Amino acid sequence: MRIFDPHIHMTSRTTDDYEAMYAAGVRAVVEPAFWLGQPRTGVSSYLDYFDAITGWERFRASQFGIRHHAAIALNPKEANDPRCREVLPELGRYLRRESVVAVGETGYDSMTPEEDEVLETHLDLAKRHGLPVVVHTPHRDKKHGTQRTLDVVANSGIAPELVVLDHLNEVTVDLVAERGCWMGFSIYPDTKMDPQRMVAILQRLGTERMLVNSAADWGRSDPLLTAETGRAMLDAGFGAAQVDGVLWENPVAFYGQSGRLDVTPLPGFELGGDAELFEGNSILRGAAAMPAEAEATAGAS
């Protein structure tokens, strides 16, 4: 089983996690910018954080055979603090980095006017930079928040296939399915979704545009629940290709829209799963935006 965790906060995790993730088949992750539990109070701590997730964390992951990319945004909670909103003019230079494959995570926390404005700004940035967007749906008042998010996305004019609404559940998934956005699910030990509930949603709605992540962070969470969801899919009768579709091909397709995604095996490590080549393709997507040497190394078609 090869796994691409499309939403995980590795700065909050240990090297033991990286080792266990590699052993479970994880070969690629995307780390969306988020908050630290303790609210930030200014721009400089944000910039250090962005540098960490596009630099040091990327290197740390590579030591364990895991490709690491980032998504950059001002998170919804801190969008309410005027001291943090000053980071918005700084986002552009990060969104041009080769390691950044999306804007995110943005969206709603308390659904304030400030959050409306920042979400609209992020969607506009995504359009201008040609990047996908990871949109967090709120913990509180989730159904209402999801509906409002979809309306803001529609009004922004961004293509729905460039947007994933994350942390969905049984109550909110159908709203998103009918709008053409990607559907993200965070599998948690005891909140959000669990592997069996995830399988039930996949049985009901299919595997198209579905992204499964661990959203592991500093809270109670488990970076191996993506693998467990894959096993639960197999136990429920899904085929290996469908599991690969959800846990690898789908996130590759979604973030590949950035033109920057590189999921080739790191030197000295193997891809995992059934084959180095999948359907004769080296899986390097978006070769046009890749540096020439990387393209030559990967031998992409």
Add this chain to the structure above:
Amino acid sequence: MISMHESTTARAGGPGGRGGVAASLARAGAPAIVVADELETRYRSGDTEERIQVLGVLDRIVEEQAAPDLVRAVGIDLVRDALRTNDPRLVAAAMGPFAGRHLGDHDWRHGVVKLVFMGVPLAGVARLHERADDELARMAEDLAEEREAAGRPIPDDLRALLPAPAAAGSDASLEKGR
């Protein structure tokens, strides 16, 4: 999960009080701008216990002001800051008497539901029954729907926020109520 007892213990003056925020701020006759500045400085530079103390004295300090607007505005900023944290002690302290009296309806409802998420008993939320309105009941109902769809239990505090017909009975009547 944390009990309200723990948070009120911290609010009443645990370690790190540096002589007591309340005593310091209660100096009679200090101009509003001085009081507001001191509240903000105490909160921003304080550790969690000191922040809880500041949140705990806001209501009384504002009551003592002849012209309370400035101090109240600072208090609302500090409460909103505390409500953005992930520390249940701070969130619980933020939803005390000051928030009960002065925090806007939207933020106040989100504070209540956040405490439900955190497993903090709502017994410590000031003016809960007085301020609970139809919109809070709708938010509670949506949350209960999610919990049911997930096969997770509905806490008593959440059940108590539900619209009246559904709140009256068991799980079965809850389903019927929707």
